Amino acid sequence: MAPLRPTRPCPECGKPSTREAYPFCSPRCKNIDLNRWLSGSYVIAGKPLGEEDENDS
Numbered sequence: 388m389a390p391l392r393p394t395r396p397c398p399e400c401g402k403p404s405t406r407e408a409y410p411f412c413s414p415r416c417k418n419i420d421l422n423r424w425l426s427g428s429y430v431i432a433g434k435p436l437g438e439e440d441e442n443d444s
Contacts, residue, residue, distance in 0.1 A: 394403045397412035399419050404410050411417040423429050 392409070397404050397410070397416050399411060399416035402412040404412055407424055408414055408417050411434065413419065
């Protein structure tokens with residue numbers, strides 16, 4: 388039986404990913420990544436708060 392999706396390396400440790408924790412290799416690596424998002428280690432850049440659009444006038 389062919390896999391549903393190709394195996395990719397875990398973004399945390401580099402081991403092959405598993406179906407149960409995709410794209411991670413284990414619940415541990417999945418939780419490490421979640422903790423980094425929740426603690427603010429990962430951020431998505433955006434406009435500073437309070438900056439108004441020039442088109443809003």
